Amino acid sequence: MRVLETDISMNGALFLLTVNFLIAQLFCAFFLVISRRSRIPSAGLWFAAAFAVASLSAVFEVMIRYGDFDRIASFGAFSSVLSALLMIRVGIGRLYAVPANIWTITALLCAALPLNLMIYDLPRGSFAHSLGYQMPFAIAELICAVAVYRSGRRETADRVLMALLLVTAGNFASKVYFAVKFSGGDTAQAYLGSTFALVSQSLSAVLVVSTGLTLLAVIVVEIMDDAKANSEIDPLSGLLNxxxxxxxxxxxxxxxxxxxxxxxxxxxxxxxxxxxxxxxxxxxxxxxxxxxxxxxxxxxxxxxxxxxxxxxxxxxxxxxxxxxxxxxxxxxxxxxxxxxxxxxxxxxxxxxxxxxxxxxxxxxxxxxxxxxxxxxxxxxxxxxxxxxxxxxxxxxxxxxxxxxxx
CATH class of the missing domain: 3.30.70.270 (Reverse transcriptase/Diguanylate cyclase domain)
Structure with missing residues (x-):
């Protein structure tokens, strides 16, 4: 019975990884298309690249299940998610005119990537491993939320995006506790087959979809505002019509x-x-x-x-x-x-x-x-x-x- 439950959790986790991969690819395509209509196309391109990179984490986690190079695959999954979050920060900077600080991003990467390699051999249910793994994600999400706040924009879509970024940051931070409380196993493969992994990935999928849709909404609102403004401008004189x-x-x-x-x-x-x-x-x-x-x-x-x-x-x-x-x-x-x-x-x-x-x-x-x-x-x-x-x-x-x- 225990083996059956593990298989069900494993299959459920793999199903969610597949769904997450496809969702990320769809968002990548959406942002590529919508960036062509945006006044700030670079923002949409950064978001598209971020979701494309994030989708690689699902590939790496499947490699953990079926491959024999857990350390490399685990590092790849971590790196792709963290890189995607920081790319979203760059895109938000372009969209909200709050440029990303390259030194902050570089410092976070230089600290988080070696740390991930250092904590790999620690049990996945330990506090040290959970803290080292989850906090870089939480910090990256928090940096994104702060950028939206600093822009001063307070339209409904902007407020929803800021709230979602803060909730996602809190989600990553809370995993430090829940990963210890409901241990998913000591190894990467054991974690992937745990109920905790199934719940964690389900929640992450919901937050990813919500954040992606809200980013799309912000860009669509910006395109609509520009279209309305252009419809009220006389193209020859540059004055209002x-x-x-x-x-x-x-x-x-x-x-x-x-x-x-x-x-x-x-x-x-x-x-x-x-x-x-x-x-x-x-x-x-x-x-x-x-x-x-x-x-x-x-x-x-x-x-x-x-x-x-x-x-x-x-x-x-x-x-x-x-x-x-x-x-x-x-x-x-x-x-x-x-x-x-x-x-x-x-x-x-x-x-x-x-x-x-x-x-x-x-x-x-x-x-x-x-x-x-x-x-x-x-x-x-x-x-x-x-x-x-x-x-x-x-x-x-x-x-x-x-x-x-x-």
């Missing part, structure tokens, strides 16, 4: 203590069609790019700048009155009219027209405010272009007299 503009403005207006008034400036490049017709669409693209860079460079940090389409742009100035918005637009008008643009002759200077409207109180509509600014822009165009006009201002002012009007 209309969708991104509306989303950012809505966030500001939704604040409980949003400080009114806010100003909206709508601007349009003068005679832009003539630029395309005379100098080509390449030159027109350079004009759009130059104007977008000028807006981004002159706007205050909290401003929201966007290209609505064609040659039309908009700026939202939070907690800014109409007079201040008007002065800011005049500064933009002056800067652009003196700007030299790549693709145009040195003697050619362009101009733009601006309309300004204020969002005075929470009861005002941002849509109506944009329409007001657009109407003011139309008046500026009708009044001769290269001008700034306020909403409700019947006649566009002469550029030279803007200071008196302000």
């Amino acid at each position: 209309r969708r991104g503009f509306d989303a950012r403005v809505s966030q500001i207006l939704a604040r409980p203590m949003s400080a009114y008034p806010h100003s909206v400036i709508v601007c349009d490049l003068d005679h832009f069609k003539a630029v395309n017709d005379t100098y080509g669409h390449g030159a027109g693209d350079q004009v759009i790019l130059a104007f977008g860079r000028m807006l981004a460079g002159h706007a205050p940090p909290e401003a929201i700048c966007a290209r609505f389409g064609g040659e039309e742009f908009a700026i939202f100035l939070p907690s800014t009155g109409e007079t201040t918005g008007y002065l800011f637009a005049q500064g933009l008008r002056n800067s652009f009219s003196s700007l030299a643009i790549i693709g145009l002759p040195d003697t050619v200077r362009l101009s733009a027209s601006f309309g300004v409207c204020a969002l005075a109180s929470p009861g005002d509509s941002i849509v109506d405010t944009i329409k007001g600014a657009d109407s003011a822009l139309y008046d500026a165009k009708k009044g001769g272009r290269n001008r700034v006009n306020r909403a409700g201002q019947a006649i566009s002012v002469n550029p030279e007299g803007w200071q008196a009007q302000a």
